[in-house]
Amino acid sequence: RKRIGVMTSGGDAPGMNAAVRAVVRMSIAKGCEAYAIYEGYEGLVKGGSLIKRMRWEDVRGWLSEGGTLIGTARCKEFRERAGRLAGAKNLILNGIDALIICGGDGSLTGADIFRSEWPGLLDELVKKKELTQEQINPFQHLNIVGLVGSIDNDMSSTDATIGAYSSLTRICQAVDFIDATAYSHSRAFVVEVMGRHCGWLALMAGVSTGADFVFLPEKPPAAGWEDEMCDIIAKHRKLGKRKTIVIVAEGAIDRDLKPVSASYVKDILVDKLGLDTRITTLGHVQRGGTACAYDRMLATLQGVEAVEAVLESTPETPSPMIAINENKITRKPLMDAVKLTQSVAACIKNKDFEGAMELRDAEFEE
Numbered sequence: 451r452k453r454i455g456v457m458t459s460g461g462d463a464p465g466m467n468a469a470v471r472a473v474v475r476m477s478i479a480k481g482c483e484a485y486a487i488y489e490g491y492e493g494l495v496k497g498g499s500l501i502k503r504m505r506w507e508d509v510r511g512w513l514s515e516g517g518t519l520i521g522t523a524r525c526k527e528f529r530e531r532a533g534r535l536a537g538a539k540n541l542i543l544n545g546i547d548a549l550i551i552c553g554g555d556g557s558l559t560g561a562d563i564f565r566s567e568w569p570g571l572l573d574e575l576v577k578k579k580e581l582t583q584e585q586i587n588p589f590q591h592l593n594i595v596g597l598v599g600s601i602d603n604d605m606s607s608t609d610a611t612i613g614a615y616s617s618l619t620r621i622c623q624a625v626d627f628i629d630a631t632a633y634s635h636s637r638a639f640v641v642e643v644m645g646r647h648c649g650w651l652a653l654m655a656g657v658s659t660g661a662d663f664v665f666l667p668e669k670p671p672a673a674g675w676e677d678e679m680c681d682i683i684a685k686h687r688k689l690g691k692r693k694t695i696v697i698v699a700e701g702a703i704d705r706d707l708k709p710v711s712a713s714y715v716k717d718i719l720v721d722k723l724g725l726d727t728r729i730t731t732l733g734h735v736q737r738g739g740t741a742c743a744y745d746r747m748l749a750t751l752q753g754v755e756a757v758e759a760v761l762e763s764t765p766e767t768p769s770p771m772i773a774i775n776e777n778k779i780t781r782k783p784l785m786d787a788v789k790l791t792q793s794v795a796a797c798i799k800n801k802d803f804e805g806a807m808e809l810r811d812a813e814f815e816e
């Protein structure tokens with residue numbers, strides 16, 4: 451019976467529990483055993499009670515739960531070979547040679563490095579007399595499958611990451627609440643949303659709430675944007691709009707890569723338009739709460755596909771990342787997706803904003 455490990459790593463995202471539930475139950479349905487690795491890579495490195503067999507009923511009620519019930523952590527040790535050596539030993543001691551990791555690009559890169567060092571890690575453990583040749587013989591191939599869990603929707607090659615739509619839903623609800631009070635007092639609100647270096651949450655929140663202006667990291671505004679923003683908002687006000695909403699992505703920058711902060715935007719609205727302006731930083735509210743229907747569905751379908759991918763993989767198959775493209779669950783080469791994600795980030799860092807947009811467009815034309 452194959453033993454499949456599942457872990458969540460990096461930042462938590464609603465839908466991660468639904469993914470773990472799907473992996474556990476699909477593994478069992480396919481005649482395999484499922485193991486949860488608690489606290490991300492820390493559980494792999496430390497082993498012991500952090501690696502736990504999961505039965506069907508252990509994940510009951512997990513479909514809608516926010517966050518991750520098996521925990522997540524940033525683990526420095528796993529970045530070093532010594533940590534990965536400890537991780538390899540713990541996998542062998544538990545008889546696990548397949549790992550499904552739900553996390554961001556960092557977590558998936560770590561998983562790919564781990565696989566690339568296999569079975570060398572095992573030989574080293576035998577040399578160090580930590581394991582015997584007989585113990586490692588059945589585990590010459592390590593299987594890795596990536597699921598992307600992130601509220602930011604910041605991974606290339608997939609249309610949606612697990613958690614992004616839950617977060618977007620929460621932002622929209624919050625802006626709806628703000629709308630009511632903004633309208634009452636005829637105020638302006640500058641709303642800062644998460645997303646790190648990715649503007650998807652900010653852009654989609656802007657579209658979904660009818661915001662007056664949006665700041666994104668990928669499309670920094672041209673010099674003089676202050677006047678452009680004020681002209682647009684003044685026009686809206688003249689047409690009778692009593693409320694103003696400006697959405698600022700936390701990673702928003704200008705064309706010189708200087709952060710565009712919510713407080714600077716507020717000052718502009720006060721000084722140039724005389725608007726009574728408040729700032730709302732939504733913060734961790736955006737990560738919490740139950741997973742929306744889309745994330746429950748996405749995580750379940752992708753968790754099922756991840757187990758299928760484990761069972762179909764061969765030593766020659768590159769590690770897959772489970773994606774969704776035009777509403778179909780797909781498999782993409784994991785490291786290609788990670789590299790493309792990093793290329794977009796590199797373009798922005800080099801002020802090549804057009805290049806970043808071209809890479810994003812190319813992804814959709816594929």
Ligand code: ATP
Pocket residue numbers: 459460461462491523524525526527528529530553554555556557558559560561563600
């Ligand atoms: P998020 O997008 O939410 O930040 P992430 O998966 O990108 O998620 P990271 O902090 O980059 O988050 O990575 C999570 C963990 O994955 C790290 O703490 C580390 O244990 C492991 N990891 C990341 N990069 C590497 C790497 N290059 N080599 C080995 N392990 C890595």
